[in-house]
Amino acid sequence: MEIAVYGAGYVGLVSALCFANFGHNVIVYDVNAEKINHLKEGRLTIVEKDLDLLLQNAIKLKSVTFTNNSKEAASFANMYLICVGTPSNYNGSADLSFLYSAVENIALHINEPFSLIIKSTVPVGTCYLMEQYIQKIFLNRGVQIPFDIISCPEFLAQGEAVYDFIHPERIIIGTDNDLAFEKVKALYDPLLRLQMDKGISVIRMSPRAAELVKYASNLFLATKISFMNEISRIAEIMEVDITEMLPGFIADKRIGPAMSHPGCGFGGSCFPKDLKSMINQASALGYHPALLEAVQEVNIQQKTYFIGKIFEFFNQQLKNKVIAIWGMSFKPNTDDMRESVSCNLIEALLNAGAIVQAYDPMANYNARQKFHHHSNFKVCDSKEKTLDKADLLAVMTGWSEFLNLDIAVIKGAMQQPVIFDGRNIYKSHDLISQGISYFSIGTGINSLERRLQN
Numbered sequence: 001m002e003i004a005v006y007g008a009g010y011v012g013l014v015s016a017l018c019f020a021n022f023g024h025n026v027i028v029y030d031v032n033a034e035k036i037n038h039l040k041e042g043r044l045t046i047v048e049k050d051l052d053l054l055l056q057n058a059i060k061l062k063s064v065t066f067t068n069n070s071k072e073a074a075s076f077a078n079m080y081l082i083c084v085g086t087p088s089n090y091n092g093s094a095d096l097s098f099l100y101s102a103v104e105n106i107a108l109h110i111n112e113p114f115s116l117i118i119k120s121t122v123p124v125g126t127c128y129l130m131e132q133y134i135q136k137i138f139l140n141r142g143v144q145i146p147f148d149i150i151s152c153p154e155f156l157a158q159g160e161a162v163y164d165f166i167h168p169e170r171i172i173i174g175t176d177n178d179l180a181f182e183k184v185k186a187l188y189d190p191l192l193r194l195q196m197d198k199g200i201s202v203i204r205m206s207p208r209a210a211e212l213v214k215y216a217s218n219l220f221l222a223t224k225i226s227f228m229n230e231i232s233r234i235a236e237i238m239e240v241d242i243t244e245m246l247p248g249f250i251a252d253k254r255i256g257p258a259m260s261h262p263g264c265g266f267g268g269s270c271f272p273k274d275l276k277s278m279i280n281q282a283s284a285l286g287y288h289p290a291l292l293e294a295v296q297e298v299n300i301q302q303k304t305y306f307i308g309k310i311f312e313f314f315n316q317q318l319k320n321k322v323i324a325i326w327g328m329s330f331k332p333n334t335d336d337m338r339e340s341v342s343c344n345l346i347e348a349l350l351n352a353g354a355i356v357q358a359y360d361p362m363a364n365y366n367a368r369q370k371f372h373h374h375s376n377f378k379v380c381d382s383k384e385k386t387l388d389k390a391d392l393l394a395v396m397t398g399w400s401e402f403l404n405l406d407i408a409v410i411k412g413a414m415q416q417p418v419i420f421d422g423r424n425i426y427k428s429h430d431l432i433s434q435g436i437s438y439f440s441i442g443t444g445i446n447s448l449e450r451r452l453q454n
């Protein structure tokens with residue numbers, strides 16, 4: 001099949017390159033000419049496990065091309081996959097300008113029947129809005145061209161996006177039209193055949209239901225994390241170590257281990273944005289989404305709480321304190337720093353006059369771009385280098401290379417061995433018994449120490 005993918009972000013590129021490796025002919029369109037030039041030269045513009053292999057293979061197979069010419073993209077195929085970003089507006093609503101622009105490009109150039117498949121996360125009712133918009137453009141052009149709009153949301157997690165694409169738990173096809181359903185199913189046919197033994201569910205529903213299922217899924221996961229973060233705060237004041245309690249909690253199959261790890265707050269380009277958007281959508285319809293607001297509030301509080309603890313440790317006097325930071329991406333296996341708690345911490349530290357020495361296995365480049373104007377911000381090329389004369393180490397991302405801690409190196413390099421662990425990757429008693437001042441999320445250690453001192 002011939003398909004045109006609009007948007008070379010991580011959903012667009014992963015979908016495009018997976019489909020190109022399944023034997024479809026794919027063109028990827030993006031407004032960003034620099035991105036497209038990189039891709040034409042066989043260089044990826046995002047960091048995503050196994051994606052380079054797919055890119056090189058698709059180039060070899062000649063099953064993928066890249067363009068920033070909208071006319072070329074529109075005339076390449078009559079099946080369009082819309083994967084453009086839908087960032088937050090100032091009021092929390094989703095900014096659909098990239099979507100409108102992509103749809104307009106297609107509607108202005110197309111002359112034959114087509115299918116528009118929306119993969120971007122969009123507010124409920126967007127497929128209908130786009131249908132109206134295309135009809136308006138056709139009216140202006142004086143043409144009548146049949147088309148279908150299908151909602152087909154993606155459930156890829158960054159860092160595992162290729163795996164998630166090839167091993168989907170479900171494929172949602174939101175359409176009221178039988179033929180459109182069959183067309184989208186045919187697009188996935190190679191994948192369904194490849195994974196035949198897995199019995200992947202292809203679930204058909206209305207476009208509105210498909211738009212909502214994407215939000216509901218992300219918001220449920222965000223709720224689970226905020227719930228755990230709230231329990232971690234309760235555990236701490238009750239002097240219970242949450243890491244001791246956790247195995248007993250997640251052993252219940254109805255609860256399970258996924259998204260059950262308390263930390264210094266969730267980030268990324270999806271959960272915070274989708275929460276804001278759904279709160280905005282529900283409120284616009286006169287419903288007050290109290291739980292979603294609480295999920296958002298708990299997440300903000302969790303970030304503030306963790307950062308506040310660091311400030312409390314220095315009695316709010318951070319000037320010239322040297323802070324080592326391990327991890328700046330919003331989670332491991334990505335270089336993405338969007339809504340990362342590290343960014344909040346780094347900004348707060350720099351504003352307070354501290355000196356930041358930070359390291360991330362993948363996000364160092366992005367960090368330099370983001371904080372290059374701060375003379376007190378230094379990016380280090382190894383985790384050890386951040387420790388030089390540091391007064392405190394904050395572990396912000398649970399990268400596997402941070403799991404093994406060399407206590408001798410910590411003690412030898414730091415002014416004082418103090419670790420604030422925002423991802424609970426160490427065992428508190430192990431560290432405390434080796435003379436490290438250790439704070440983690442919901443382990444009760446802080447209040448316990450306080451109690452013993454009193």
Ligand code: UGA
Pocket residue numbers: 121154155156157158159218221225258259260261262263264265266267268269270271330331
């Ligand atoms: C999320 C969803 O997991 C995907 O299913 C969805 O397709 C994607 O959004 C999207 O809408 O495109 P992603 O944002 O890549 O994926 O990252 P997650 O792995 O879900 O992690 C989100 C945040 O939650 C991270 O900051 C992570 O550190 C935090 N987290 C995760 C916790 O604090 N505790 C956990 O137990 C798990």
